[in-house]
Amino acid sequence: xxxxxxxxxxxxxxxxxxxxxxxxxxxxxxxxxxxxxxxxxxxxxxxxxxxxxxxxxxxxxxxxxxxxxxxxxxxxxxxxxxxxxxxxxxxxxxxxxxxxxxxxxxxxxxxxxxxxxxxxxxxxxxxxxxxxxxxxxxxxxxxxxxxxxxxxxxxxxxxxxxxxxxxxxxxxxxxxxxxxxxxxxxxxxxxxxxxxxxxxxxxxxxxxxxxxxxxxxxxxxxxxxxxxxxxxxxxxxxxxxxxxxxxxxxxxxxxxxxxxxxxxxxxxxxxxxxxxxxxxxxxxxxxxxxxxxxxxxxxxxxxxxxxxxxxxxxxxxxxxxxxxxxxxxxxxxxxxxxxxxxxxxxxxxxxxxxxxxxxxxxxxxxxxxxxxxxxxxxxxxxxxxxxxxxxxxxxxxxxxxxxxxxxxxxxxxxxxxxxxxxxxxxxxxxxxxxxxxxxxxxxxxxxxxxxxxxxxxxxxxxxxxxxxxxxxxxxxxxxxxxxxxxxxxxxxxxxxxxxxxxxxxxxxxxxxxxxxxxxxxxxxxxxxxxxxxxxxxxxxxxxxxxxxxxxxxxxxxxxxxxxxxx
Amino acid sequence: xxxxxxxxxxxxxxxxxxxxxxxxxxxxxxxxxxxxxxxxxxxxxxxxxxxxxxxxxxxxxxxxxxxxxxxxxxxxxxxxxxxxxxxxxxxxxxxxxxxxxxxxxxxxxxxxxxxxxxxxxxxxxxxxxxxxxxxxxxxxxxxxxxxxxxxxxxxxxxxxxxxxxxxxxxxxxxxxxxxxxxxxxxxxxxxxxxxxxxxxxxxxxxxxxxxxxxxxxxxxxxxxxxxxxxxxxxxxxxxxxxxxxxxxxxxxxxxxxx
Numbered sequence: 001x002x003x004x005x006x007x008x009x010x011x012x013x014x015x016x017x018x019x020x021x022x023x024x025x026x027x028x029x030x031x032x033x034x035x036x037x038x039x040x041x042x043x044x045x046x047x048x049x050x051x052x053x054x055x056x057x058x059x060x061x062x063x064x065x066x067x068x069x070x071x072x073x074x075x076x077x078x079x080x081x082x083x084x085x086x087x088x089x090x091x092x093x094x095x096x097x098x099x100x101x102x103x104x105x106x107x108x109x110x111x112x113x114x115x116x117x118x119x120x121x122x123x124x125x126x127x128x129x130x131x132x133x134x135x136x137x138x139x140x141x142x143x144x145x146x147x148x149x150x151x152x153x154x155x156x157x158x159x160x161x162x163x164x165x166x167x168x169x170x171x172x173x174x175x176x177x178x179x180x181x182x183x184x185x186x187x188x189x190x191x192x193x194x195x196x197x198x199x200x201x202x203x204x205x206x207x208x209x210x211x212x213x214x215x216x217x218x219x220x221x222x223x224x225x226x227x228x229x230x231x232x233x234x235x236x237x238x239x240x241x242x243x244x245x246x247x248x249x250x251x252x253x254x255x256x257x258x259x260x261x262x263x264x265x266x267x268x269x270x271x272x273x274x275x276x277x278x279x280x281x282x283x284x285x286x287x288x289x290x291x292x293x294x295x296x297x298x299x300x301x302x303x304x305x306x307x308x309x310x311x312x313x314x315x316x317x318x319x320x321x322x323x324x325x326x327x328x329x330x331x332x333x334x335x336x337x338x339x340x341x342x343x344x345x346x347x348x349x350x351x352x353x354x355x356x357x358x359x360x361x362x363x364x365x366x367x368x369x370x371x372x373x374x375x376x377x378x379x380x381x382x383x384x385x386x387x388x389x390x391x392x393x394x395x396x397x398x399x400x401x402x403x404x405x406x407x408x409x410x411x412x413x414x415x416x417x418x419x420x421x422x423x424x425x426x427x428x429x430x431x432x433x434x435x436x437x438x439x440x441x442x443x444x445x446x447x448x449x450x451x452x453x454x455x456x457x458x459x460x461x462x463x464x465x466x467x468x469x470x471x472x473x474x475x476x477x478x479x480x481x482x483x484x485x486x487x488x489x490x491x492x493x494x495x496x497x498x499x500x501x502x503x504x505x506x507x508x509x510x511x512x513x514x515x516x517x518x519x520x521x522x523x524x525x526x527x528x529x530x531x532x533x534x535x536x537x538x539x540x541x542x543x544x545x546x547x548x549x550x551x552x553x554x555x556x557x558x559x560x561x562x563x564x565x566x
Numbered sequence: 567x568x569x570x571x572x573x574x575x576x577x578x579x580x581x582x583x584x585x586x587x588x589x590x591x592x593x594x595x596x597x598x599x600x601x602x603x604x605x606x607x608x609x610x611x612x613x614x615x616x617x618x619x620x621x622x623x624x625x626x627x628x629x630x631x632x633x634x635x636x637x638x639x640x641x642x643x644x645x646x647x648x649x650x651x652x653x654x655x656x657x658x659x660x661x662x663x664x665x666x667x668x669x670x671x672x673x674x675x676x677x678x679x680x681x682x683x684x685x686x687x688x689x690x691x692x693x694x695x696x697x698x699x700x701x702x703x704x705x706x707x708x709x710x711x712x713x714x715x716x717x718x719x720x721x722x723x724x725x726x727x728x729x730x731x732x733x734x735x736x737x738x739x740x741x742x743x744x745x746x747x748x749x750x751x752x753x754x755x756x757x758x759x760x761x762x763x764x765x766x767x768x769x770x771x772x773x774x775x776x777x778x779x780x781x782x783x784x785x786x787x788x789x790x791x792x793x794x795x796x797x798x799x800x801x802x803x804x805x806x807x808x809x810x811x812x813x814x815x816x817x818x819x820x821x822x823x824x
Contacts, residue, residue: 080627081657123654129618130626130657196617428613434662440612442621449731450744454620457627461766465745466794489769511768527770 028090028138028157030185034262040501041542043089046135046180047401048539050260051325054403056540059502060547061562066504066516066526070563072548073111075104076556082457082535083552085135086180086401086496089541090157094550095138096557097180100131101147103155109543111559115160121148126433127176128196134257134536135180137188139208146177146190152206154188166211168192168204174433175199180257182267184298187214191254195272195318198249198436203258203269203294205301215301219252219271219289227306232285241427246283249430251275252290256320256399261336264353266304267296268323268338276438277316279425286311291319293340295355305355309342310378314425315368316393316441317344324404324411325352328479339478341402341413343395346372347481361481363474364396364417385424388444392421392469394453394492401496401537404478407503408519411478414493414507419453419469420444443468453492458510458533462491473497473507475522485522496537498549506549508534514551514558530558607674610667618657623678626657631678632726645672679728686813687729693818696811701803709822715779716763717800718747722824732819736812739800749799750774752784753791764794 028044036044040057048054061069077083079099087096087106094108101119106112121131127148137144142163143155150169155162168190169175174197182189187205195201201219206212221227231250234242251274258269274283274290291310294303310317324339338352345366349359357376367390369378383389396415403412421441428438443452445468452468471493475484495508503519510533516526532554540549546566550559612621623631638653639645646668652660663671697703706717723732735742750772752760762776772792773783786792803812 082627123652124660126659127657426613431662435614435617437613437617440616440621447745448734448742449727450742451622451746454622454625457625461746462768463744463746463766465748465764465767467745490767491769509769513769 027141029140030183033139033183040540041089042091043087043539043541044138045088045182046086046137046257047259047322047537050184050262052257052259052322052401053324053326053406054401054497054537054539055405055407055499055501057501058540058542058547059500060542060565061500061504061516061540061549062502063504063518063525065562068563069516069526069528069549069560071528072109072559072561074556074558075106075111075113078555081130082132082494082533083555083557084132084399084536085552086537086539087550087557088136088138089539090138092543093157094541095136095143095157096552097133097135097145099133101133101145103136103143103145103160105157105160108541108548108559109546111557117155117160117162119145119147119151119153119162121151122171125149125171125176126174126197127178127193128174128435132178133180134178137181137183139183139188142208144181144183144188144208146179146181148176148178150175150177150192152177152181152188152190152211154208154211164211166206166213168206168213169199169202172433173197173199177255179255182257182260183208184260184262184267187298189258189267191256191258191269193253193255195251195253195255195275196277196316196435196437197433198251198275198430199253200248200250201252201254201271201290203254203267203296203301205298217294217296217301217303219254219292219294220247220250221288222247226303227288230286230288231283234284240281241429242284243282243430245430246287249275249432249436250283250287250290251277251436252287252292253318254320255318256322259323259325260298261325261352265298266352267298268325268352269294269296270318270320270323272318272320273313273316275436276428276430277436278314278423278441279427279438280312280314281425282427282438283312287313291317291344293319293323293338293350293355295352307348307350307355307357307376309340309346309348309376310344313344315344315389315421315423316437317342317395318398319343320399321397322401324402326404326406326478328406328409330479335479337479339402339404339411341397341411341415341476343391343398344368344378345391345396346378347411347413347476348376349479349481359479359481362396363413363476363481363483364391364415366390366396367420386422388420388422390418390420391416392419392443393423393441394419398494400494400535403497403499403505405499405503405505405519407501408475408499409478410475410484410519412497412499412505412507412519413474413476414495414497415472415474416453416492417470417472417488419492458491462511464491466490471509473505473517473522475519487517487522487524494533494535498538498540500540506538506540506551508536508538508551508553510534512553514538514553514560528560530554530556532556604670604673604677607670607672610663610671611674614661614663614667615671631675636675642672642676645675686733686809687817687820688810688813688815690814690817690821692811693814693816693821696807696815697818700811701807701815706799715775716777718763720819720822722822724820724822725824729816729820733812733816735800736816737802737804739798739802740796743796743798743800749795749797751791751793751795752789754784755788755790757790
């Protein structure tokens with residue numbers, strides 16, 4: 001594996017040299033994105049590469065010297081709200097977004113700003129849950145961003161000047177984008193948010209040159225399409241409110257970035273909960289393709305296969321987690337798999353060519369299901385009214401990125417443990433653009449009236465303590481799902497994970513700690529208290545032969561490097 | 567005994583008083599809110615608002631409904647307008663609520679600590695005597711500068727905790743002790759024993775007020791032992807006070823607004 005990577009790096013170096021000689025140094029053609037793992041000095045996609053492993057071949061920072069990490073620069077903003085963006089780095093230039101829809105181009109060595117592109121989303125946008133944006137995509141000489149008011153824009157990567165701006169959906173119906181786009185050959189792909197406000201989810205591909213829509217896949221099939229039958233007709237005399245048009249506003253948003261297998265030419269994308277979130281009685285059936293992963297032909301957007309994690313979900317167990325792709329050799333057999341730690345608390349291994357279920361088991365204690373059957377379908381165990389369901393509404397994990405290291409062959413999950421909710425479902429009529437959740441979840445309080453972990457933001461005092469849920473990094477054998485180690489934290493976690501070729505794992509904490517663990521053992525190697533909560537994914541890159549590790553904490557984007565490595 | 571109705575009035579009054587602290591005298595358009603409206607507003611809030619603001623009302627940075635402070639809406643009219651129009655440039659959307667929904671959610675936001683349960687409230691003046699005398703609360707708690715600091719300061723406890731929560735604590739202090747307030751026992755590297763009350767904790771450190779009323783912070787990996795106790799040192803007052811005395815004591819605690 002190392003040999004292949006080294007060979008790829010040489011080939012790519014030649015390609016890049018030719019491009020530089022031709023005056024095209026700013027270009028990031030599809031070929032570079034496809035081989036992004038071979039140029040680890042850059043971070044070219046939201047999750048690092050198309051396989052979304054959040055793994056880097058950089059190895060300057062090691063378990064032995066990580067104690068010498070030193071803060072190199074800080075970029076601060078004054079924008080309110082959690083900062084969930086993952087930066088990209090292209091040949092020494094960093095592109096990062098900040099709320100609501102700004103793109104900043106920075107010198108990745110010093111943190112000094114080249115330019116800021118400001119897109120002002122309509123004040124009437126109806127994005128749920130804050131003005132989040134998680135980052136950009138690059139392709140050619142362009143940077144792409146999807147916006148809160150359901151636009152996608154293309155920006156000149158050198159000048160910051162807008163090249164095109166297209167509208168993809170009606171923001172008045174709560175369509176919005178909070179994800180980083182995925183760029184493939186000639187196309188930019190986005191998925192909509194708004195699943196808690198009654199959208200009909202979709203994933204769309206745009207022509208990167210013009211912004212013209214190439215294809216659109218609706219995550220809820222319409223009448224006559226396969227899967228539509230899983231939005232079953234209402235019975236003639238329903239015992240409770242039943243919505244005959246449930247599929248038209250049934251959610252299944254696609255609010256995080258997908259992955260891509262160039263060999264299979266398949267795009268993989270996770271989808272969110274059906275709506276209304278907590279009252280499934282009014283939308284009878286399994287509600288495809290909510291809470292699923294869909295595999296789409298990259299050229300046409302046609303569905304090749306799907307796998308549904310939580311049929312007819314009444315718990316808001318979005319399956320929007322990043323699909324992590326891996327080729328793993330065991331006993332002389334290569335497994336081309338998709339690895340998935342789901343919000344519902346189960347870990348899944350799928351054959352990514354066919355979608356066939358290979359393995360699945362819980363990675364936390366849960367009680368909403370007693371297990372998975374041979375097809376991977378959960379065997380549900382609904383809890384009595386008033387009793388807590390585990391995991392709670394925030395899930396066993398959520399949108400924060402997991403990681404896979406091909407070196408350790410371990411899969412790393414940012415997890416919430418011992419955290420439950422008491423769910424109450426209530427019928428709710430759809431009203432365009434408005435909250436459409438059908439009831440409420442109340443975080444389980446083991447101690448009456450005691451605070452529980454806040455869903456989005458954290459103050460400086462942890463007054464929920466160990467009682468109502470803790471965070472952990474859980475390392476699983478990627479193929480079997482067996483737990484190898486666990487690093488426990490006092491507070492819950494909302495940070496992604498990064499691993500490197502030197503077996504250093506970086507992750508953050510809501511309490512503001514930036515932590516390095518040994519990827520093989522989970523041993524704490526180093527930590528720095530950065531103050532603000534970390535609610536994004538750390539990433540790494542190299543400039544002038546020096547490895548940097550960047551992370552956003554609160555309102556600060558910080559870059560670390562080894563003391564004396566300059 | 568004044569029961570449900572009194573409790574509701576007190577609770578509503580508590581919030582009105584709180585707003586009085588925050589804003590000018592025109593902080594409210596009404597002097598009373600209907601309990602029915604408030605209860606309806608709870609369901610509207612949970613359906614429309616909680617997805618962003620959270621059940622606890624504090625999940626948007628800079629907004630904390632529990633505090634009773636709404637910076638952008640000092641009057642009910644302004645609050646209605648804000649909900650109807652949203653706040654441009656923020657995540658606060660415009661909501662098309664009908665009259666009953668709007669009335670309800672405004673009533674609830676103005677009465678965040680509203681009590682549905684029937685609570686027995688007695689006489690606050692008698693309650694203060696019990697607090698300082700028979701119940702001996704001042705031997706651990708502090709109120710308006712009197713008493714030690716080892717237990718939580720209760721000067722404003724009537725603002726932060728609803729009556730039902732305070733009543734539960736009087737009857738079952740161990741079962742309702744907030745985890746962050748738990749007593750801790752530490753053994754330092756040199757064998758010194760330290761006891762106190764936890765104020766904050768993260769994966770690597772813990773902050774306490776020790777029994778000598780000093781603020782201290784420790785690295786957990788430097789401790790020989792770190793024990794969080796779950797037994798409250800406070801007695802269960804249901805065994806020590808009769809029903810009337812409990813009602814009086816509760817009324818006094820509810821009256822403590824800082």
